[in-house]
Amino acid sequence: MEDDPTPPASPPTALDIVRTRSLASLVSQELEAMILSGALPAGERLNEQQLALRLGVSRGPVREAVRGLERSGLVVSVRNQGSYVRSVSAAEALEIYDLRAALTGLACARLAGTATPAQLEALGALLRRMEAAWEADAATEYYAANLDFHAALLQGGGPRGQRLYEDLGNELHLFRRRALVEPENMRESNAEHAAILAAIAAGDALAARAAGEAHIAGGKRRFQATDASQPSARQQALPAPRRRARRLA
Amino acid sequence: MEDDPTPPASPPTALDIVRTRSLASLVSQELEAMILSGALPAGERLNEQQLALRLGVSRGPVREAVRGLERSGLVVSVRNQGSYVRSVSAAEALEIYDLRAALTGLACARLAGTATPAQLEALGALLRRMEAAWEADAATEYYAANLDFHAALLQGGGPRGQRLYEDLGNELHLFRRRALVEPENMRESNAEHAAILAAIAAGDALAARAAGEAHIAGGKRRFQATDASQPSARQQALPAPRRRARRLA
DNA sequence: CAAGTGCAGGCTGTCAACAGTTTGCCGGGG
DNA sequence: CCCCGGCAAACTGTTGACAGCCTGCACTTG
Numbered sequence: 189m190e191d192d193p194t195p196p197a198s199p200p201t202a203l204d205i206v207r208t209r210s211l212a213s214l215v216s217q218e219l220e221a222m223i224l225s226g227a228l229p230a231g232e233r234l235n236e237q238q239l240a241l242r243l244g245v246s247r248g249p250v251r252e253a254v255r256g257l258e259r260s261g262l263v264v265s266v267r268n269q270g271s272y273v274r275s276v277s278a279a280e281a282l283e284i285y286d287l288r289a290a291l292t293g294l295a296c297a298r299l300a301g302t303a304t305p306a307q308l309e310a311l312g313a314l315l316r317r318m319e320a321a322w323e324a325d326a327a328t329e330y331y332a333a334n335l336d337f338h339a340a341l342l343q344g345g346g347p348r349g350q351r352l353y354e355d356l357g358n359e360l361h362l363f364r365r366r367a368l369v370e371p372e373n374m375r376e377s378n379a380e381h382a383a384i385l386a387a388i389a390a391g392d393a394l395a396a397r398a399a400g401e402a403h404i405a406g407g408k409r410r411f412q413a414t415d416a417s418q419p420s421a422r423q424q425a426l427p428a429p430r431r432r433a434r435r436l437a
Numbered sequence: 438m439e440d441d442p443t444p445p446a447s448p449p450t451a452l453d454i455v456r457t458r459s460l461a462s463l464v465s466q467e468l469e470a471m472i473l474s475g476a477l478p479a480g481e482r483l484n485e486q487q488l489a490l491r492l493g494v495s496r497g498p499v500r501e502a503v504r505g506l507e508r509s510g511l512v513v514s515v516r517n518q519g520s521y522v523r524s525v526s527a528a529e530a531l532e533i534y535d536l537r538a539a540l541t542g543l544a545c546a547r548l549a550g551t552a553t554p555a556q557l558e559a560l561g562a563l564l565r566r567m568e569a570a571w572e573a574d575a576a577t578e579y580y581a582a583n584l585d586f587h588a589a590l591l592q593g594g595g596p597r598g599q600r601l602y603e604d605l606g607n608e609l610h611l612f613r614r615r616a617l618v619e620p621e622n623m624r625e626s627n628a629e630h631a632a633i634l635a636a637i638a639a640g641d642a643l644a645a646r647a648a649g650e651a652h653i654a655g656g657k658r659r660f661q662a663t664d665a666s667q668p669s670a671r672q673q674a675l676p677a678p679r680r681r682a683r684r685l686a
Numbered sequence: 687c688a689a690g691t692g693c694a695g696g697c698t699g700t701c702a703a704c705a706g707t708t709t710g711c712c713g714g715g716g
Numbered sequence: 717c718c719c720c721g722g723c724a725a726a727c728t729g730t731t732g733a734c735a736g737c738c739t740g741c742a743c744t745t746g
Contacts, residue, residue, distance in 0.1 A: 207516070208516055210516050210728090210729065210730095211729075212504060212730095235697080236697075236698070237698090245730080245731090246732075247698090247731085248497070248500075248730060248732095249730075252501055253504070255502070255504045255508075256504045256505060256508040259509050260508050261597075267456070267457055267458065267459050267737095268736085268737050268738065269737090269738070269739095270697075270698070280597060283596070283597050284597060286547075286595070287540070287595075290542070291539065294536065294539045298535075346532040346535070347532075348510075348529060348532050348533060348536060348605075348608075349536055352536065352601065459698090459699065461700095485727075485728070486726090486727070494700080495700060495702075497699085497701065497702095498699085498700075500728090516707095516729080517706085517707050517727085518707090518708070518727090519727075519728070
C-alpha cells in the first residue's frame with residue numbers, strides 16, 4: 189500500500205513519532221523486539237536501571253513498558269525481585285499451537301464467505317512467492333512470505349483475532365530458539381497453504397476451516413518432530429535466580 | 438510457611454498481600470473491577486490524578502496499571518490526551534463471540550479426552566445448580582453458576598486458553614451494559630450445557646467441540662436478539678472528548 | 687569444618703516535582 | 717454575528733530522589 193485516500197502514506201515522520209507515541213510505548217516496542225530477536229533470551233532478568241540507561245530514558249517509562257509486556261505474556265514479575273523474560277514450557281507451547289489452530293480455522297472459515305477477488309489474488313501472490321522461495325532455497329524469504337500469508341489470513345478473520353494470533357505467535361518464540369522451517373518442510377507447508385486458499389476460493393467455509401486447522405496442526409507436528417521437546421520434566425518458574433553484577437575488586 | 442509444605446489454603450493474609458502484590462497490581466485489579474462493574478462506563482475518561490487520590494496512591498502505580506489494562510484491551514490511550522475505557526462496537530462484540538466459541542470448542546474437545554470422574558462430577562453439580570436456579574427463578578444465582586461452569590470447561594482446556602477466554606469475556610462487558618440472561622433463555626442455555634457435558638462424558642471429542650461452539654453461538658444469537666445492536670453506524674473511537682472539571686466561580 | 691549471623695550493596699517500589707501540551711474561555715476584529 | 721488569536725488552567729509525560737527489601741559475602745561460633 190503505497191499511497192491512499194488517507195494522507196499520502198508518508199513514512200512516519202520523526203516529528204510524528206514524537207508527537208503521537210509516548211516513550212513508554214516506544215520502550216515497549218523496543219523491548220518486545222529485543223525479546224523476540226533473542227537479544228533478551230527467555231529467563232533473562234530485566235534490570236530497570238540498566239535498560240533505562242541503555243535506552244536513554246528514565247525508569248518510569250521502562251516500568252510502564254514492562255507492565256504492558258507482563259499483561260501480554262512476554263514477561264513475568266515478582267515483587268521486590270524483578271522482572272524476567274517468560275520461559276514457555278513445552279506443554280504451553282503445544283497449547284499455543286492448538287489455540288492458533290482454532291484461531292486460524294475461524295479466520296479461514298469467515299474468509300471463505302467474505303473474501304474479495306483482491307484478497308484472493310493477494311493470497312495467491314504470496315503463495316507463488318513462497319513457491320519461488322522454496323525453489324530458490326531461500327529460507328528467510330520463505331519465512332517472511334509465510335508470515336505475510338498468515339497475517340493476511342487472520343486479517344480477513346477480524347481485528348481482534350488477528351492481534352490474539354500475533355500475541356500467541358510471539359509467545360511461541362519464547363520456547364527456546366524455535367526451529368525455522370526446514371527445507372523439506374517448506375513444500376509440505378506450502379501444499380497446505382494451497383489447500384487453504386483453494387477452499388476459501390471455493391467458498392467452502394467448513395473445508396477452509398478444516399484446512400486452516402490442519403495447517404497449524406501440521407506446524408505443531410513438525411515442531412514436535414524437530415524439537416525433541418522433552419528437555420526436563422518441567423521448566424523452572426524463575427529461571428535466572430538473579431545474576432548479580434560481580435564486584436570488580 | 439506456618440506449618441506445611443502447602444499452607445492449609447489459608448485466606449490470603451493481609452501480610453501476604455503486602456508482601457507479594459505491588460500497588461500497581463492492586464490498582465490494576467481495582468480498576469478492572471470498576472470497569473467491569475460499570476462504575477467506570479465505556480468511553481469514560483480516566484483521570485490519573487483523580488484516581489490516584491481516590492485510591493490513596495501516587496500517580497506512578499496508576500499509570501502502570503493503566504498500561505496493563507491497555508494491553509489487555511480494556512483501555513485505550515492517546516498521548517497528551519488521556520486514557521479512556523474502551524468502547525466495543527457491535528461488530529467487535531460479534532467477533533468476540535466467535536473467538537469465544539472457538540476457544541470453548543477447543544476446551545471441550547480436549548476435555549472429552551482427559552476429563553476425570555471428579556471433573557465430570559463437578560460439571561454435573563454445576564449443571565444441577567443452574568437447573569435449581571432456573572426453577573427458583575434466581576437469575577443472579579444462575580448467572581454465577583453459569584460463569585463457574587464455563588470456567589470449569591475452559592480450565593480443562595488449558596491455562597492459556599482460559600486466560601484468553603476470560604479476557605474476551607471482560608471485553609464483552611464493554612459493549613454497553615450487556616443484557617443478562619433472560620428467564621426463558623435459561624432453559625435453552627442449560628440444555629446446551631447438558632449437551633456439552635454429555636458429549637464430554639461420552640468421550641466424543643468432535644461432538645463435545647460442536648456442542649461447545651453451538652452453545653456460544655447460541656449466546657451470540659440471544660445477544661443479537663435482545664440487544665438490537667444497531668445503535669449507530671459505528672461507534673466513535675474516542676467517545677468522551679475530555680469532559681473538563683467545571684470551574685466553580 | 688559446618689552452620690548461623692551481621693553487614694554492605696544493589697535494585698525495586700513509590701513518591702513528589704518539573705516541563706510540555708492540550709483544552710476551554712475571553713476579548714478583539716472583520 | 718461569527719471568527720480568530722491570546723491566555724490561563726488542568727492534565728499528562730517524564731524525571732530524579734528516597735525508603736525498604738532482598739541478595740550475597742564475610743565473619744563468628746559451635
